[in-house]
Amino acid sequence: xxxxxxxxxxxxxxxxxxxxxxxxxxxxxxxxxxxxxxxxxxxxxxxxxxxxxxxxxxxxxxxxxxxxxxxxxxxxxxxxxxxxxxxxxxxxxxxxxxxxxxxxxxxxxxxxxxxxxxxxxxxxxxxxxxxxxxxxxxxxxxxxxxxxxxxxxxxxxxxxxxxxxxxxxxxxxxxxxxxxxxxxxxxxxxxxxxxxxxxxxxxxxxxxxxxxxxxxxxxxxxxxxxxxxxxxxxxxxxxxxxxxxxxxxxxxxxxxxxxxxxxxxxxxxxxxxxxxxxxxxxxxxxxxxxxxxxxxxxxxxxxxxxxxxxxxxxxxxxxxxxxxxxxxxxxxxxxxxxxxxxxxxxxxxxxxxxxxxxxxxxxxxxx
Amino acid sequence: xxxxxxxxxxxxxxxxxxxxxxxxxxxxxxxxxxxxxxxxxxxxxxxxxxxxxxxxxxxxxxxxxxxxxxxxxxxxxxxxxxxxxxxxxxxxxxxxxxxxxxxxxxxxxxxxxxxxxxxxxxxxxxxxxxxxxxxxxxxxxxxxxxxxxxxxxxxxxxxxxxxxxxxxxxxxxxxxxxxxxxxxxxxxxxxxxxxxxxxxxxxxxxxxxxxxxxxxxxxxxxxxxxxxxxxxxxxxxxxxxxxxxxxxxxxxxxxxxxxxxxxxxxxxxxxxxxxxxxxxxxxxxxxxxxxxxxxxxxxxxxxxxxxxxxxxxxxxxxxxxxxxxxxxxxxxxxxxxxxxxxxxxxxxxxxxxxxxxxxxxxxxxxxxxxxxxxxxxxxxxxxxxxxxxxxxxxxxxxxxxxxxxxxxxxxxxxxxxxxxxxxxxxxxxxxxxxxxxxxxxxxxxxxxxxxxxxxxxxxxxxxxxxxxxxxxxxxxxxxxxxxxxxxxxxxxxxxxxxxxxxxxxxxxxxxxxxxxxxxxxxxxxxxxxxxxxxxxxxxxxxxxxxxxxxxxxxxxxxxxxxxxxxxxxxxxxx
Numbered sequence: 001x002x003x004x005x006x007x008x009x010x011x012x013x014x015x016x017x018x019x020x021x022x023x024x025x026x027x028x029x030x031x032x033x034x035x036x037x038x039x040x041x042x043x044x045x046x047x048x049x050x051x052x053x054x055x056x057x058x059x060x061x062x063x064x065x066x067x068x069x070x071x072x073x074x075x076x077x078x079x080x081x082x083x084x085x086x087x088x089x090x091x092x093x094x095x096x097x098x099x100x101x102x103x104x105x106x107x108x109x110x111x112x113x114x115x116x117x118x119x120x121x122x123x124x125x126x127x128x129x130x131x132x133x134x135x136x137x138x139x140x141x142x143x144x145x146x147x148x149x150x151x152x153x154x155x156x157x158x159x160x161x162x163x164x165x166x167x168x169x170x171x172x173x174x175x176x177x178x179x180x181x182x183x184x185x186x187x188x189x190x191x192x193x194x195x196x197x198x199x200x201x202x203x204x205x206x207x208x209x210x211x212x213x214x215x216x217x218x219x220x221x222x223x224x225x226x227x228x229x230x231x232x233x234x235x236x237x238x239x240x241x242x243x244x245x246x247x248x249x250x251x252x253x254x255x256x257x258x259x260x261x262x263x264x265x266x267x268x269x270x271x272x273x274x275x276x277x278x279x280x281x282x283x284x285x286x287x288x289x290x291x292x293x294x295x296x297x298x299x300x301x302x303x304x305x306x307x308x309x310x311x312x313x314x315x316x317x318x319x320x321x322x323x324x325x326x327x328x329x330x331x332x333x334x335x336x337x338x339x340x341x342x343x344x345x346x347x348x349x350x351x352x353x354x355x356x357x358x359x360x361x362x363x364x365x366x367x
Numbered sequence: 368x369x370x371x372x373x374x375x376x377x378x379x380x381x382x383x384x385x386x387x388x389x390x391x392x393x394x395x396x397x398x399x400x401x402x403x404x405x406x407x408x409x410x411x412x413x414x415x416x417x418x419x420x421x422x423x424x425x426x427x428x429x430x431x432x433x434x435x436x437x438x439x440x441x442x443x444x445x446x447x448x449x450x451x452x453x454x455x456x457x458x459x460x461x462x463x464x465x466x467x468x469x470x471x472x473x474x475x476x477x478x479x480x481x482x483x484x485x486x487x488x489x490x491x492x493x494x495x496x497x498x499x500x501x502x503x504x505x506x507x508x509x510x511x512x513x514x515x516x517x518x519x520x521x522x523x524x525x526x527x528x529x530x531x532x533x534x535x536x537x538x539x540x541x542x543x544x545x546x547x548x549x550x551x552x553x554x555x556x557x558x559x560x561x562x563x564x565x566x567x568x569x570x571x572x573x574x575x576x577x578x579x580x581x582x583x584x585x586x587x588x589x590x591x592x593x594x595x596x597x598x599x600x601x602x603x604x605x606x607x608x609x610x611x612x613x614x615x616x617x618x619x620x621x622x623x624x625x626x627x628x629x630x631x632x633x634x635x636x637x638x639x640x641x642x643x644x645x646x647x648x649x650x651x652x653x654x655x656x657x658x659x660x661x662x663x664x665x666x667x668x669x670x671x672x673x674x675x676x677x678x679x680x681x682x683x684x685x686x687x688x689x690x691x692x693x694x695x696x697x698x699x700x701x702x703x704x705x706x707x708x709x710x711x712x713x714x715x716x717x718x719x720x721x722x723x724x725x726x727x728x729x730x731x732x733x734x735x736x737x738x739x740x741x742x743x744x745x746x747x748x749x750x751x752x753x754x755x756x757x758x759x760x761x762x763x764x765x766x767x768x769x770x771x772x773x774x775x776x777x778x779x780x781x782x783x784x785x786x787x788x789x790x791x792x793x794x795x796x797x798x799x800x801x802x803x804x805x806x807x808x809x810x811x812x813x814x815x816x817x818x819x820x821x822x823x824x825x826x827x828x829x830x831x832x833x834x835x836x837x838x839x840x841x842x843x844x845x846x847x848x849x850x851x852x853x854x855x856x857x858x859x860x861x862x863x864x865x866x867x868x869x870x871x872x873x874x875x876x877x878x879x880x881x882x883x884x885x886x887x888x889x890x891x892x893x894x895x896x897x898x899x900x901x902x903x904x905x906x907x908x909x910x911x912x913x914x915x916x917x918x919x920x921x922x923x924x925x926x927x928x929x930x931x932x933x934x935x936x937x938x939x940x941x
Contacts, residue, residue, distance in 0.1 A: 175381045234414075236399045237407020250415055250557065274400040281393050288385045295378050304376040312381055319388040326395040 062354030074127030243273030619793025655859025658769025854880025
């Protein structure tokens with residue numbers, strides 16, 4: 001376990017390719033909003049380059065930080081998660097934008113608290129699950145503490161409000177609890193129980209209900225609530241096989257509300273066509289495949305759990321974002337990892353790769 | 368569960384779900400991007416491609432010297448999208464107070480289910496800025512062009528006016544609407560969701576053709592002199608209306624056309640129809656004694672009388688069961704010149720008995736009465752000239768002195784011009800040429816001879832007779848110091864609307880004339896309808912005509928001609 005092997009360069013290559021695709025996409029998708037709101041068409045690319053640079057440094061550092069050390073900070077990570085999620089409510093540290101409290105201020109940059117919470121959650125759950133071992137079989141001593149801790153985190157994020165991140169945190173928790181050995185029946189009970197608050201959270205909040213309704217039938221009100229799903233489809237549909245050519249897409253011109261962040265996949269689909277979108281899907285698939293390989297070859301349960309956590313963090317976000325863009329899923333504000341503009345998402349994604357790379361160092365030969 | 372902890376980690380299901388989801392996304396992409404590609408291209412085209420209509424700039428109307436009588440000014444029309452207003456109450460309250468609208472009606476409109484609604488059209492820029500500063504949502508502006516008449520009421524009946532969509536509704540604006548309006552352009556362009564044009568996507572479907580400009584024959588200086596004098600006369604005589612028309616007798620070009628009261632074409636809808644009526648070409652009246660000139664020309668041109676022939680003018684004359692009387696009992700012999708000079712009804716009636724009904728009728732129609740003269744203005748009147756087979760015994764004597772016949776002032780002036788210009792009847796016209804947007808002449812409108820009427824000799828005699836009217840007859844008050852003016856007065860009664868007899872104490876006093884007598888440069892008529900107090904044309908119309916001539920002739924650079932040899936020769940030969 002001490003003998004350090006080579007890191008998984010193929011995974012690094014996939015991640016860097018995704019980053020490159022993202023920067024190229026921002027070069028065109030970021031132009032209309034950049035020009036209109038900041039009078040600088042390339043503002044988003046320039047800002048993103050800074051985040052990428054910072055992210056690569058963090059990737060490098062985390063790939064050298066022995067993942068076994070995370071066991072020592074498991075509890076601390078949980079405390080930090082709570083502190084972050086509560087901090088958004090403090091006026092000096094937290095920042096409210098259009099009635100939404102999702103950000104905390106660190107010096108001159110804003111960080112989305114729930115993004116860092118995802119990293120903390122993975123670290124906490126992985127180390128905790130490994131420690132509990134056989135106790136997991138017990139409902140009261142094994143499962144119930146997680147239920148309360150995760151439920152509290154979920155509610156905190158929900159009330160920012162950020163349903164998208166809350167859902168990702170929930171799915172991530174389920175994946176780790178399942179992988180870590182919690183009884184499937186316990187998870188199923190929780191799922192049934194969670195439906196009650198979920199129903200109220202979705203159907204009693206006007207805009208979320210509209211999103212669901214518009215998702216179910218966008219054509220019923222194409223100028224109103226159906227506008228975004230319809231234009232996501234138009235954007236992708238116009239691309240055809242080869243796409244309209246880089247920079248030639250038109251739905252990014254304010255037909256799509258956030259062409260540089262949540263809707264960037266549709267912009268790529270319009271400009272680079274089926275070829276372009278397929279390349280992105282394949283890159284995520286390969287990333288999952290390399291992730292699976294690292295999980296299998298990880299020398300201990302901690303490595304496996306951490307690898308599953310970070311790999312699925314990236315993949316779940318990618319799938320949700322692409323699912324929304326292709327109108328398989330209703331609208332939720334989830335970025336496409338490596339590609340959407342946004343600092344917190346970029347940093348978290350690159351750190352995740354860094355941790356995966358670190359785990360790959362300790363790979364055993366396949367059993 | 369095995370004891371080996373490493374085996375406890377369950378990895379199959381999560382990764383299976385990840386790969387499955389990516390597969391579903393890929394299938395969905397194939398469906399959207401390849402199978403439904405055409406459908407979405409069509410949808411996008413429908414939404415992004417816009418056809419923009421741009422209305423063309425309406426042509427200007429200029430006077431004969433190039434003075435602009437119309438100007439297009441940008442204006443802003445306010446619309447709302449009722450469904451996107453957040454606070455209808457506030458919007459209705461504030462808009463109604465700023466725009467002078469009824470608040471409850473506006474509120475109803477704002478709460479309606481319409482997508483687009485005009486609130487008020489054609490507001491000036493200052494009003495737009497005022498409303499913009501209040502920051503309403505759901506309202507918007509469309510830039511339009513508003514017709515503005517910089518000279519106010521000047522030439523109102525000539526110019527006419529345009530409706531809210533800049534369509535010509537009266538006058539030259541209506542008659543030449545096709546030329547003035549041009550053709551709106553159509554552009555195809557792609558627009559983003561905010562309605563902004565996407566650069567380099569514009570394609571012209573139909574080019575924008577700006578309207579042509581019109582240059583009128585009217586001289587705005589002469590026009591304003593005429594309008595000024597008419598206004599004063601209207602006030603002085605408290606008449607129902609005063610009308611005037613002046614023409615170049617050598618071409619048929621109209622130099623001035625005016626009716627009082629008048630209106631401002633820019634706010635035409637604030638005036639009743641009476642103010643907007645162009646009486647000069649539309650309204651019929653019985654001309655009275657001015658028509659004697661027509662009868663005399665028939666006698667001379669058919670050589671039925673010479674200028675020496677004399678007729679005894681007794682105090683009264685009975686024809687059938689009607690007794691005619693002169694305005695003043697002459698009881699002496701008079702030649703045609705004197706009959707015209709003193710406007711003797713008895714003399715005229717007796718002289719006209721030398722004419723057959725048919726001859727008189729054909730001479731009247733030869734001069735254009737009873738038909739349209741073809742002026743380039745809308746709704747020209749025809750007049751009423753009954754055919755001789757339907758004349759009663761008293762009709763010929765009546766018609767010879769200008770009663771029992773209805774004409775327009777325009778017809779009188781056209782006939783007069785042909786009688787004094789050597790017998791050429793010209794089509795009257797108000798538009799000299801049509802100019803392109805850049806000012807190049809596209810079409811020049813030339814004088815058009817309708818037909819020849821009387822001989823040159825007859826024409827000369829008429830001029831001499833009419834000079835006599837001003838130089839010592841009923842038209843003496845139109846006399847000028849430096850010019851010889853020819854003219855004829857007419858004080859006519861107004862037929863009652865029930866067709867029986869004439870209205871008591873209601874008159875139309877008119878004076879038609881020309882100057883200078885030697886070679887006429889301007890001919891015209893002034894008609895004062897229903898003056899109160901003095902009503903004789905010699906007192907009401909002749910001085911008005913004289914005042915206008917006194918100001919217009921010097922402006923036209925007509926050399927003074929008092930002592931002209933033509934008149935001296937004629938007088939000495941008689």
